[in-house]
Amino acid sequence: MFKVEWPAVRHLAFNDPVHSFNHNSFRQHFPVLAHSASQLIYLDSAATTQLPQPVMDAIQAYYQLGHGNVHRAGHAFARHATEAYESARTRVATWINAEDPKSVIWTNGCTAGINTLAYGLEAQIQAGQTILVSAMEHHANLVPWQQLAKRCNAHLDVIPVTARGDLDLAAFENKLSRNTAIVAVTHVSNSLGTINPVAQICRQASSFGALSIIDGAQAIAHCPIDVQRLGCDAYLFSGHKMYGPTGIGVLYGKPALLESLKPSLFGGEMVSQVSFEESYFSELPHRLEAGTPNISGAIGLAAAIDFLEQWPIAQRQEHERQLLSYAKAQLSQIDGVKILVQPAMSTAVLPFDVEGIHPQDVATLLDQSGIAIRCGHHCAMPITQQFAPKGSLRASFALYNNRGDIDALCKALINLIELFNE
Amino acid sequence: MNLSQHLPEHNWQHLCQTFSNCSSWEQSYRQLLLLGKRLPSMPETQKIEANEIDGCESRVWLSCTNQTLSIDSEARIIRGLVVILLSLLTDSGEQPLCYQDLRDSLTKLGLAHHLSSSRNSGLAAIWRVLERDGWL
Numbered sequence: 318m319f320k321v322e323w324p325a326v327r328h329l330a331f332n333d334p335v336h337s338f339n340h341n342s343f344r345q346h347f348p349v350l351a352h353s354a355s356q357l358i359y360l361d362s363a364a365t366t367q368l369p370q371p372v373m374d375a376i377q378a379y380y381q382l383g384h385g386n387v388h389r390a391g392h393a394f395a396r397h398a399t400e401a402y403e404s405a406r407t408r409v410a411t412w413i414n415a416e417d418p419k420s421v422i423w424t425n426g427c428t429a430g431i432n433t434l435a436y437g438l439e440a441q442i443q444a445g446q447t448i449l450v451s452a453m454e455h456h457a458n459l460v461p462w463q464q465l466a467k468r469c470n471a472h473l474d475v476i477p478v479t480a481r482g483d484l485d486l487a488a489f490e491n492k493l494s495r496n497t498a499i500v501a502v503t504h505v506s507n508s509l510g511t512i513n514p515v516a517q518i519c520r521q522a523s524s525f526g527a528l529s530i531i532d533g534a535q536a537i538a539h540c541p542i543d544v545q546r547l548g549c550d551a552y553l554f555s556g557h558k559m560y561g562p563t564g565i566g567v568l569y570g571k572p573a574l575l576e577s578l579k580p581s582l583f584g585g586e587m588v589s590q591v592s593f594e595e596s597y598f599s600e601l602p603h604r605l606e607a608g609t610p611n612i613s614g615a616i617g618l619a620a621a622i623d624f625l626e627q628w629p630i631a632q633r634q635e636h637e638r639q640l641l642s643y644a645k646a647q648l649s650q651i652d653g654v655k656i657l658v659q660p661a662m663s664t665a666v667l668p669f670d671v672e673g674i675h676p677q678d679v680a681t682l683l684d685q686s687g688i689a690i691r692c693g694h695h696c697a698m699p700i701t702q703q704f705a706p707k708g709s710l711r712a713s714f715a716l717y718n719n720r721g722d723i724d725a726l727c728k729a730l731i732n733l734i735e736l737f738n739e
Numbered sequence: 740m741n742l743s744q745h746l747p748e749h750n751w752q753h754l755c756q757t758f759s760n761c762s763s764w765e766q767s768y769r770q771l772l773l774l775g776k777r778l779p780s781m782p783e784t785q786k787i788e789a790n791e792i793d794g795c796e797s798r799v800w801l802s803c804t805n806q807t808l809s810i811d812s813e814a815r816i817i818r819g820l821v822v823i824l825l826s827l828l829t830d831s832g833e834q835p836l837c838y839q840d841l842r843d844s845l846t847k848l849g850l851a852h853h854l855s856s857s858r859n860s861g862l863a864a865i866w867r868v869l870e871r872d873g874w875l
Binding site: 674675676677678681682685692693707708732736737739 | 764765768769772773796797798813814815816817861
């Protein structure tokens, strides 16, 4: 096989305390990664995470032990389904320190949840009011608000992002006013990795009477979430970005916010009484959960929480902090590779480009090398336009990644740069 | 039909020979990148919105001037695939080319994955436009 001699890259000497996160004990649970023969280096966890066996087992066990529809019928299968589904809700509520399980609404994912909010709040938005979003939002936390603003003749305003990749907080404070109805901001940027000071943002929004809505899709797997401490009016995330299955997510809302939302999906589960003339809707949380839910998805998400919690959060964060730091250091040493942002605080995501080579070419050649990364605009066209008009490359990390994965990425990059420049 | 950018030394038989001699992905992609380097660039004046093909991960343009077809992309691998596509079109002569022919031909070269069902596949998008505009 054609081999390139990897030039000696100087490994930065930095404090490497005894690593208390037992990486192998974590990674071994991921069948697709655990088999050394597969040689797959997966660096696209910001797009979706792999599932550990215990989560897959929990989903399968639910179906195998007899699944039924929730909240209906008294038979054993239905009871089993309802108990499992509602236990999962309680599990989430405890995990994010929600006031009450009723504050946890199941959704099909973060995008669906944000749309539920946008439609649900429509009657409360007056013409001329402002909805504030940040320039680094994923389309899921931008387009629903943009479209809501159009429907209500409200104004969408954008908090700029600095050249380093941080929110311009001074600009945010200038834009915030008593005319601001909603502040919608991401906790962690999926394209830049920036961690935003969301507790402070929520406090400031609240002081002007604005609702604070936090997109936690990227943060949920990397940051401890305490929604009461954050003080947000709503916090949303998806299961598939935290080692859970696709098709399930959570909309947490303060009781007052959730009560005020108009349902946008109607049908079974969310009604208490129906005639041809009129329908009466259920109490929360069911009023906002129309139709048969993704029962196995909810169980899978709760199983992912249980799985994660076997490793203390401080250990998990330290592993990821060291990994990101190592990735930045190693990639910076490669001629022609440029890391695009240097935010004050970041996690899990590293956007970069390679001089003279289109990101699509890099991604294709990395794919051939057995390395999965993402190229393009990462569902965040506006911010990608600001930092990388041709699109950027994004390496994103999860707890199953290690330094060996980063070394392989660097080796492949050096190799492909040489191939390209022949 | 005039494929002005067709490089005579890269006729289809020659391409098959070249790629069949490749024993690793690095060797195949070296060839593809070389092809992409040699594809003449479209003049900047023709890289206009009307000529741009939507929905690709890299920008792709297709223009037709005086019945002469010209295709270009920002990504070199796509440019290499364009050379292969143009060689195929020339080789097929008067015979219409269908999607399966393209798939079979790319499979022969070990490059069929570039026709994935992903909406961002530049080659598939180019094919759709060629079909729509009657070049096949």
